[in-house]
Amino acid sequence: xxxxxxxxxxxxxxxxxxxxxxxxxxxxxxxxxxxxxxxxxxxxxxxxxxxxxxxxxxxxxxxxxxxxxxxxxxxxxxxxxxxxxxxxxxxxxxxxxxxxxxxxxxxxxxxxxxxxxxxxxxxxxxxxxxxxxxxxxxxxxxxxxxxxxxxxxxxxxxxxxxxxxxxxxxxxxxxxxxxxxxxxxxxxxxxxxxxxxxxxxxxxxxxxxxxxxxxxxxxxxxxxxxxxxxxxxxxxxxxxxxxxxxxxxxxxxxxxxxxxxxxxxxxxxxxxxxxxxxx
Amino acid sequence: xxxxxxxxxxxxxxxxxxxxxxxxxxxxxxxxxxxxxxxxxxxxxxxxxxxxxxxxxxxxxxxxxxxxxxxxxxxxxxxxxxxxxxxxxxxxxxxxxxxxxxxxxxxxxxxxxxxxxxxxxxxxxxxxxxxxxxxxxxxxxxxxxxxxxxxxxxxxxxxxxxxxxxxxxxxxxxxxxxxxxxxxxxxxxxxxxxxxxxxxxxxxxxxxxxxxxxxxxxxxxxxxxxxxxxxxxxxxxxxxxxxxxxxxxxxxxxxxxxxxxxxxxxxxxxxxxxxxxxx
Numbered sequence: 001x002x003x004x005x006x007x008x009x010x011x012x013x014x015x016x017x018x019x020x021x022x023x024x025x026x027x028x029x030x031x032x033x034x035x036x037x038x039x040x041x042x043x044x045x046x047x048x049x050x051x052x053x054x055x056x057x058x059x060x061x062x063x064x065x066x067x068x069x070x071x072x073x074x075x076x077x078x079x080x081x082x083x084x085x086x087x088x089x090x091x092x093x094x095x096x097x098x099x100x101x102x103x104x105x106x107x108x109x110x111x112x113x114x115x116x117x118x119x120x121x122x123x124x125x126x127x128x129x130x131x132x133x134x135x136x137x138x139x140x141x142x143x144x145x146x147x148x149x150x151x152x153x154x155x156x157x158x159x160x161x162x163x164x165x166x167x168x169x170x171x172x173x174x175x176x177x178x179x180x181x182x183x184x185x186x187x188x189x190x191x192x193x194x195x196x197x198x199x200x201x202x203x204x205x206x207x208x209x210x211x212x213x214x215x216x217x218x219x220x221x222x223x224x225x226x227x228x229x230x231x232x233x234x235x236x237x238x239x240x241x242x243x244x245x246x247x248x249x250x251x252x253x254x255x256x257x258x259x260x261x262x263x264x265x266x267x268x269x270x271x272x273x274x275x276x277x278x279x
Numbered sequence: 280x281x282x283x284x285x286x287x288x289x290x291x292x293x294x295x296x297x298x299x300x301x302x303x304x305x306x307x308x309x310x311x312x313x314x315x316x317x318x319x320x321x322x323x324x325x326x327x328x329x330x331x332x333x334x335x336x337x338x339x340x341x342x343x344x345x346x347x348x349x350x351x352x353x354x355x356x357x358x359x360x361x362x363x364x365x366x367x368x369x370x371x372x373x374x375x376x377x378x379x380x381x382x383x384x385x386x387x388x389x390x391x392x393x394x395x396x397x398x399x400x401x402x403x404x405x406x407x408x409x410x411x412x413x414x415x416x417x418x419x420x421x422x423x424x425x426x427x428x429x430x431x432x433x434x435x436x437x438x439x440x441x442x443x444x445x446x447x448x449x450x451x452x453x454x455x456x457x458x459x460x461x462x463x464x465x466x467x468x469x470x471x472x473x474x475x476x477x478x479x480x481x482x483x484x485x486x487x488x489x490x491x492x493x494x495x496x497x498x499x500x501x502x503x504x505x506x507x508x509x510x511x512x513x514x515x516x517x518x519x520x521x522x523x524x525x526x527x528x529x530x531x532x533x534x535x536x537x538x539x540x541x542x543x544x545x546x547x548x549x550x551x552x553x554x555x556x557x558x
């Protein structure tokens with residue numbers, strides 16, 4: 001997905017939230033924000049929002065000297081989600097269609113966000129996602145693709161959401177590789193976050209070889225890029241993957257909540273829509 | 280008032296709203312927004328938000344070649360406010376304290392805004408402002424100052440708000456000079472907007488000698504600056520004047536609604552507070 005002018009506003013807002021969350025001094029806040037302003041001015045045509053968002057969060061990490069400013073928030077998100085795990089499993093056990101319900105719970109977990117939409121109610125999201133129709137419903141295609149595939153590559157999004165991913169993975173028959181960031185960026189899941197959610201019990205955790213938001217293939221390592229190109233089915237969670245991989249073809253299935261106007265309008269759905277979309 | 284980092288976000292948002300309202304092509308939108316980003320980066324310490332907001336709107340006027348992109352909106356605002364004028368006069372006629380009620384109506388009209396807070400309900404504002412306590416209540420000082428003064432300088436804000444100003448001026452015993460912008464900028468009142476509101480029937484309209492937002496004295500002409508310095512009492516409507524004149528001393532009385540978090544927090548009041556504050 002290309003970057004829109006509204007993304008500029010959102011990226012500046014994310015930068016502001018992040019420098020404050022990182023507890024930077026006023027001068028350092030200004031330095032980072034000036035860096036964001038400059039990066040926005042230097043955007044090249046065709047660059048996607050995750051490119052610049054990654055840059056913002058890396059500048060913050062460098063300026064603060066804190067490699068993982070979201071560590072505590074991520075741990076808390078995972079704990080909160082783990083506390084819901086037994087209830088999520090009960091919902092699956094009682095479901096007429098456990099796979100659809102698991103997909104929906106995966107989408108419910110996508111409400112966890114400290115970037116574009118960092119004000120959320122996790123259980124309200126579960127209730128809403130179980131009740132509402134999908135604005136994009138490529139669920140039949142996803143079901144068929146997953147049933148036929150001998151393996152599934154799963155692109156993770158945020159820490160805490162990982163617990164919901166685990167519930168979904170437990171309903172996928174084939175072996176799953178669960179791709180995480182190789183280093184901390186925003187509240188995206190790393191190996192440690194995936195393990196804390198118990199993903200290692202249900203999938204093979206693989207690293208993408210970089211710590212960029214979304215999946216910027218040009219920054220991932222060769223091993224992951226090969227995995228990516230060889231995977232018969234790829235489940236991609238959240239807006240960041242859609243923003244960076246929307247043109248990568250029908251092997252991809254984007255599972256997300258359209259939490260910002262730009263992604264919603266690029267998809268042609270109302271804000272807050274629930275999406276299962278084949279690439 | 281100094282500029283805060285939150286102002287950056289608001290100014291970028293105002294720029295985005297304005298380029299869209301002006302109907303610029305995507306390329307021209309990008310050019311203006313890049314200009315905004317650059318201007319924000321080049322901000323000097325001590326500059327106030329109206330300086331940069333003025334710059335943004337001037338770039339838009341130049342890029343579009345439309346000298347007054349808000350003309351129609353201003354005319355509509357004035358028409359809507361004029362339609363309320365008889366009801367406002369009835370409220371004054373029935374008031375126990377017509378002067379306080381007129382001051383409150385003046386503040387009610389300050390809800391009209393196409394800059395920081397361009398989504399408003401005019402009549403709801405009237406009802407709220409008549410009922411709610413003032414967060415800053417220098418009304419006794421204002422009353423005394425106006426009673427003692429042989430003339431009052433009134434710094435106008437937005438077109439449409441002008442009608443509410445007229446109601447207030449009609450309750451001020453002394454002669455009033457009503458200062459307007461010398462040229463169009465955002466939806467600020469010009470002479471034409473003031474005349475359309477009937478201000479010429481109740482005050483002498485004077486121009487400030489420039490078309491900058493708020494009152495940037497260094498840009499006003501000598502005639503106005505002399506008027507400003509000689510005035511025994513100055514009533515300044517809206518946030519822009521507070522942002523540019525907050526350190527100009529006790530002759531000034533700021534009448535405003537704190538429509539943005541930055542001004543509210545600079546004043547030490549909750550967002551949406553009603554303010555009568557002596558400088």
